Amino acid sequence: MTETAIETVEEFRLRARTWLAANVARVDPEAPPPSSGDDDAEWLHARELQKRLYAGGFAGICFPKEYGGLGLSHEYQEAFTEEADGYEMPLLLNIPTFSICAPTILDMGSEKQKKEHLGAAIRGDEVLVxxxxxxxxxxxxxxxxxxxxxxxxxxxxxxxxxxxxxxxxxxxxxxxxxxxxxxxxxxxxxxxxxxxxxxxxxxxxxxxxxxxxxxxxxxxxxxxxxxxxxxxxxxxxWTVASRQLFHERTAVGGGSQYTSGRGVRDTRKASDDFVALARETGQADDVHVRELVGQAYAHRTVQEQLIKRVAAAVASGELPAPAMSLIRLFHAETDWLNTDIGLELAGSYAVAGPVGRGPLELGTGYLSRQAASLGGGSSEMSRNLISERLLQMPREYAADRDVPFSEVKHSG
CATH class of the missing domain: 2.40.110.10 (Butyryl-CoA Dehydrogenase, subunit A, domain 2)
Structure with a gap:
């Protein structure tokens, strides 16, 4: 391909499909690799996978070429993510390295910071937190x-x-x-x-x-x-932090253009898992269970469409940046819903089932249920942003708004 030739999204997709099949291992659905982020070996493997993506020409798809990326649009990243489904991906690097920190440096950093740190992250040499x-x-x-x-x-x-x-x-x-x-x-x-x-x-x-x-x-x-x-x-x-929070809310909501692959707890795939769970637990014919699975599926569909619509509107300027709080808030509500439905379907298996992935993992996941409403700022803060920045409602009163910080009372 000459430098002047423009590769279409479909051509890119087919090239990615061929490359993935030849260079990346498939995930065994019965024994997927750990993704807790707790183990050094997981991080070393994630870095190795990122280096492999870089060598293959599929790293930093939406980052500018001058900083080590490919300089392509979000459609190319979506195509690669779809093709990469079922393959091992460096998911640990998605948040916060690629979806939050790297875009913040891209938007707010100096030329030196962009060239040093974005390139290093895309090559798999650096993790940003x-x-x-x-x-x-x-x-x-x-x-x-x-x-x-x-x-x-x-x-x-x-x-x-x-x-x-x-x-x-x-x-x-x-x-x-x-x-x-x-x-x-x-x-x-x-x-x-x-x-x-x-x-x-x-x-x-x-x-x-x-x-x-x-x-x-x-x-x-x-x-x-x-x-x-x-x-x-x-x-x-604060200007930098505000931009950083914008990227964090976008990432938590599932709308970042800078990530590759989908995690095992992606709420957009939860309803598929619930169908299998209902069958595994002998509840597939239960009317109430079928309603719960349908509810999860409906939220999944709405979430997918909401992400696309809001992300496109923000990118075009039709909506302001704070609109990303819409997908951040809906993600939290959907994650809570899926956690609750999963626990109800699993029943006693959520606390006394076989060790490993499956019903028992749903019980463990319930212990950290609140996380979805805290990441990227609390859900209450998202509601404030939506009401004040999108609906133009009066701002919440803050007694310390224009007071020198040295005069503000604080617990520290």
Whole structure:
């Protein structure tokens, strides 16, 4: 193919189909590979798969060519994801590396940051994560207490972060810190790119109720960063964080154009699993069970169409960026619904079934049911965004909106 020839989506699809069959292992539906993110071996395998995609010419499909991607439209990514269904994919790299952190750097980073970090991620050489939430902050991201003090050409970071997804496996993190304590809380923040193994970073893993240790907490003790670690502008970190949250809500809702493959808990495939579960548990002829499976299928159909419609409207400018909160909120509601339906169908098998995937996994998944309503900001925050930014309803009152942060009372 000459450089001037334009490969159609169908030509790309057929090339991907041939390449996948020859170069990537298929997933055994009876014994799929682990995808918890808890094990170093999983991450090494994900990186190896990403390197394989890159070598084959199927990595970074929607990222610009100048930063290591292919520079193609979302239709090409969708075609590849459809063809890759049933094959091993580096799913662990989808969130937060490719769907959140890399797009944020693409939108807000310097040319040096884009060329270094986007290319490294696309090649499978670098994992990017987020250092955002803090022990005292709750859902108030702008209330961060982690501080960054200027010392000549360097910045010195002190503070703590928590609930950092997969941070233990990462190389760099987008870290939000306060650089001006006399400005109102949204206007005194700066975003930094922090090397996770920097001296002074103490990273610890958190064990969750479902046994996972994917989440981490970090403590910063005089962590020194160079001046070019700033993403965006000094004291304009909220602009960067807002864009980052836009990508996170898009990713959580299932609308990111930068991810390849679908996870085992994709709510859009749940109804298919429920048909098999109903048959396995001898309930396929039960009218109530059939209604539950139908309800899951209906939500799946609506979710697929909602993602396409909202993503296209935001891309064209018909809807503003906060509209991605619609798919983020619907994802949470759909995930809750599927979790509840799965548990009802599994019954006692959800707590006493065979070890491994299947009904018992539905019981374990129920323990972390709340996660869907928290990732990318809480569902309550999504409703606020929808009401204020889309429906133009009055903004929620905030007593500290224009008050210097040094005068704001906080638990820290």
């Amino acid at each position: 987020q250092f955002l939430s803090e022990p005292s902050g709750g859902s108030d991201l702008a209330g961060v207490l982690t501080r960054a003090d200027r010392d000549g050409d360097e910045w010195v970071i002190n503070g703590a972060k928590i609930w950092s997804t997969s941070a233990y496996a990462g190389d760099y993190a987008l870290c939000l810190a306060r650089t001006d304590w006399n400005a109102p809380k949204h206007r005194g923040l700066t975003m930094f790119l922090m090397k996770i193994d920097s001296p002074g970073v103490d990273l610890r893993r958190i064990k969750q109720v479902n046994g996972s240790t994917e989440f981490c907490e970090e403590f910063f003790d005089n962590v020194v960063l160079p001046a070019d670690a700033v993403v965006g502008e000094v004291n304009d970190g």
